[in-house]
Amino acid sequence: MITDVIKTVYLFIYKFFFSIFKVLPIKRKVVMYVTFRQNAYYIIRELLSREIELPIVLICNKASYRRLKKFENNNVKLILNDNKLLFFKKIFHLSTAKIIIVDNYFPFLAATNFKKEVECIQIWHAAGAIKSFGLPANNTHTRTKISIKRFHSVYNRFDKIVIGSDEMGTIFKKAFGLKKDIFLKTGIPRTDLFYLDEKKEQLKSAFLKKYPMAAKKKIILYAPTFRDTESYDYKLDIPYLKKKLGDQYYLIAKLHPVTKQTIIAPDEVSDFFKLIDSPYDVNELLQVTDILITDYSSIPFEFCILEKPMVFFPYDLVEYSAERGLWMDYESFVPGPVAKDTESLVDRIQNIDKLFDRQAVKEFNEIWNKYSKGQSSKDFVDYIMKRLDENQVIKHER
Structure with missing residues (x-):
């Protein structure tokens, strides 16, 4: 119960500052939250190969930060997620980017309310799953109602979910409680290796x-x-x-x-x-x-x-x-x-x-691996480049 109170207060603070930064205009920018570096590695590699002017911000844990640091240049910026002093900088980038890419469950998403032209894409960190996760997981059933509500809020922020197979799409529907098909069938970038x-x-x-x-x-x-x-x-x-x-x-x-x-x-x-x-x-x-x-x-x-x-x-x-x-x-x-x-x-x-x-x-x-055939990074980057140049309205609530 105490943990829920702390998390609720944190998300309230996060939402307050997100709302302030949200007043700023959306930039033609990609922000990627990275827990596992493999997908990010192949996506950034593909983006840089195109020699385009595109601001990219990688917000990484320590392990991913070390491995992705070599990509940093005038267009690619890395932020260490564990650095509490950069709290406002992270919220600024999140609230002003047109494309948000995440590879895991991030609780702070529950406190966001993206603008209508912003798209949040879940690339996940695996091509398949044996152990359950998300809403059906056995250890989820013991969580409080506040926690379950927070889970739903996070899952509802995903506008697209990258999949390598229809079977994984079925699992995501159950795990995230999805009501409709929001899958991006580009395959998993990390499988390109x-x-x-x-x-x-x-x-x-x-x-x-x-x-x-x-x-x-x-x-x-x-x-x-x-x-x-x-x-x-x-x-x-x-x-x-x-x-x-x-x-x-x-x-x-x-x-x-x-x-x-x-x-x-x-x-x-x-x-x-x-x-x-x-x-x-x-x-x-x-x-x-x-x-x-x-x-x-x-x-x-x-x-x-x-x-x-x-x-x-x-x-x-x-x-x-x-x-x-x-x-x-x-x-x-x-x-x-x-x-x-x-x-x-x-x-x-x-x-x-x-x-x-x-x-x-x-x-x-x-x-x-129906959709993961060696060009998943290319297909995914093709998609986000197309979205960056569109003014499509995203219906965030499902």
Whole structure:
């Protein structure tokens, strides 16, 4: 209850200053709020390739700020979202831009009332979803009425939502309580990497130079989903994995970018296992990966573009499903074998040539990446450039 009061007061203050800045004229400007840098990276890359005079403001968290800083020039400005001293500057840009792009749930949107010519576009940070989010999520049901009302207010600010598939559109309708189709079928910009052969080769060469222990071995990537708890046991017996797989495989792990957990492994597995931090994001690591191990993450929806094997490791399926909720029946949905302990995980990997169903993965890709075909950044930028030059009235309330 106290948290709700604090958030309500904050949003009241935000709305007050937003209303003041809103008196200023709308500029031909793009403002992008960035939590995960991959979509922003490919959108900005495409915009800059066109050599156009367009003010772009990126409001980023710390991790994204570091990776996107190289784009800063006369047209592109970066603002660190965590910097409280820039509170008014952020509101100014938000209230005077014609195009607003967001990649996540941002509570401050509940306090905005955009002008009729402004369009707010949700690009999200995943191509698909296994775990539920938004209104149907199990942990949403325990929230207060004030919180639920705030969720609806935020979701109602989205004028367009970028999708890579019709299936993801169906999920967004449920998650955000949408009453009509507001989808932009350009595909997901971050998936363009999977079609850039030269870039993929550069990433692989750089990775093997940095981690020569992985040379001449197959690379397994373990990429679990985000866990809400501060401490968590990933149930991965790394010494056992080395004993059984060390001759042929090199194991790397990439945790969710906002997680507080880590994986602690003994020194004797240092020639077999590496927990990867910056500068790599997960999509870059997927380009060097031979086998993916994951659980409820959205990563398989993009990795399937490469048509490579996946093993699913939902060791806490019953508990996680009850706590968070899943969009579908897990074991019948995932395009790969399932293991629930380290021993069975080893078995699946040792027999991956028999268990890998390439056709199933290919069909999974065709469904979930229907619109993501290697030119999503171009198509998305084409759309926003067209909108910047229009005077179309946007009906914000749905």
